[in-house]
Amino acid sequence: MYNILICDDEQDIVNALKIYLADPNYCLMEAHTGLEALETAQNTELHLILLDIMMPELDGIAAMVRIRETSNVPIILLTAKSEDTDKVLGLNVGADDYITKPFNPVEVAARVRSQLRRYTQLGGGAAPAQCLRVGGVELDDREKRVTLDGEPVSLTPTEYDILRLLMQHPGQVFPPKEIYRRVWKDAPFGGERTVAVHIRHLREKLELDPNEPRFLKVVWGQGYKVMKGRET
Numbered sequence: 480m481y482n483i484l485i486c487d488d489e490q491d492i493v494n495a496l497k498i499y500l501a502d503p504n505y506c507l508m509e510a511h512t513g514l515e516a517l518e519t520a521q522n523t524e525l526h527l528i529l530l531d532i533m534m535p536e537l538d539g540i541a542a543m544v545r546i547r548e549t550s551n552v553p554i555i556l557l558t559a560k561s562e563d564t565d566k567v568l569g570l571n572v573g574a575d576d577y578i579t580k581p582f583n584p585v586e587v588a589a590r591v592r593s594q595l596r597r598y599t600q601l602g603g604g605a606a607p608a609q610c611l612r613v614g615g616v617e618l619d620d621r622e623k624r625v626t627l628d629g630e631p632v633s634l635t636p637t638e639y640d641i642l643r644l645l646m647q648h649p650g651q652v653f654p655p656k657e658i659y660r661r662v663w664k665d666a667p668f669g670g671e672r673t674v675a676v677h678i679r680h681l682r683e684k685l686e687l688d689p690n691e692p693r694f695l696k697v698v699w700g701q702g703y704k705v706m707k708g709r710e711t
Contacts, residue, residue, distance in 0.1 A: 480504060480527050481504060481505050481506065481522060481526040481527065482506045482508065482524060482525050483500065483505050483506065483507050483508065483525070483526065483527045483529065483591070484508045484509070484510060484516060484519055484520070484523075484525050484527070484528045484530075485497065485500075485507060485508070485509050485527075485529045486509070486511070486512075486513070486515065486516040486530050486531055486534070486542075486589070487511065487512040487529075487531040487534070487557060488511050488512065488531065488533075488534045489531075492510070492531070492557070492580075493509050493555065495512075495582065495679075495703050496510075496587065497527060498588065499582065499584040499586075499587045499588060499589065500591060504536045504546040504675030506514060509521070511533050511534070512535050512537060513534050513535075513536055513538055513541060513542035514536045514537045514542070515536075515539065516528065516530060516537075516539075516542050516546075517542050517545050517546060520550060520552070520565035521549070525532025525550075525552050525584065525596060526552065526553075526555070526598060526599075527552065527553045527554075527555070527591060527594055527617065528546070528552060528554045528555070528572075528597065529542060529555050529557055529591075530542065530555070530556055530557060530579075531555055531556075531557040532558055532565050532569065533559075539556060539557075540568060540569055540572065541585060542550075543556075543569065543572060543573055543574060544572050544573065547572065547573040548575075551599070551633065551634070551635050551636065552665075553574065553576075553594035553595070553597065553598050553635070553636055553637075554575055554577070554597075555572050555575060555576045555577060555578055555590060555591070555594060556569045556577040556578070557577070557578055557580065558578070558579055558580065559561060559579070559580050560579075561614070561705070563660045567583045567672065567676060570673060570677065570680075571676055571679070571680065571692055573635060575594055575597075575635055575636065575637040576593075576594060576663070576673070577639070577673075578588055578590060580606075589710055590663075590665070592676055592693065593663055593664050593665065594636070594637075597636040597637065597639075597640055598636045602609065611643070611646040611647065612648055613649050613687060613694065613705050613706065613707075614629055614693075614694055614706065615628040615694075616642075616646070616685055616694060618639075618643055618646050620641060620643065621642065624640065625639065625642065626686055627684075632684050632685065633684075634681075634684065636685075637662065637677055638677055638680060638681050638691050640662045641658060641662055641674070641677055641678070641681065642681060642705075644658065644662060645695070645705040646705050646706075648705075649704075649705050649706065649707040650704060650705070650706070651704055652698045652701050652703070652704045653701045653702045653703055653704065654701060654702035655670065655671040655675065655702055655703070656671065656697070656700070658671065658674045658702070659671070659673065659674050662690055667700070678695065678697040678703055681695055682695050693706065694706055698704070
């Protein structure tokens with residue numbers, strides 16, 4: 480059973496999402512303000528949060544920042560088409576994905592399944608033992624753990640999946656659309672910017688100087704790669 484929190488100040492939207500996500504394996508909870516979402520996240524084991532950006536008392540971005548202080552639970556932002564700046568900000572501070580209103584029911588269900596699968600795999604420890612090392616970065620896929628020079632690094636499930644993909648193929652350039660297709664398991668329409676934000680977030684966690692990365696490189700006009708050996 481997966482505990483899913485739906486947080487939106489409009490009851491009609493909450494009700495619609497409950498219909499889209501009707502599934503015997505989902506326990507659907509609701510909140511209507513950022514403070515309610517924060518309180519639920521602090522007192523309940525959640526497996527996914529659908530979080531509206533524009534809400535009273537505490538907006539979705541601020542609530543997410545507070546939640547991220549103690550939890551890597553997947554968070555999907557609920558946004559309006561006019562909130563492009565907020566989408567990027569949300570991805571920067573810890574969102575795993577976003578869904579734009581008005582919702583496509585099939586898209587909502589697919590994105591929720593994708594994030595739940597990733598989160599379960601990250602915490603389940605059922606994968607075969609595998610340890611990837613590139614430079615000072617080590618990824619243990621058995622324990623779902625990443626370290627930098629021996630120190631643990633906290634990654635969201637999405638960040639972990641992107642890093643694992645690139646570390647499994649050091650030196651290989653992956654276009655943003657291909658990263659999106661492999662990690663999100665979805666058609667990459669408009670996904671390039673989402674990937675770019677997650678890459679930047681990874682750099683902030685793994686690079687001594689994110690503006691001059693030595694580990695996670697961009698190949699202009701082509702995509703991203705993890706450096707192979709002592710390549711510079």
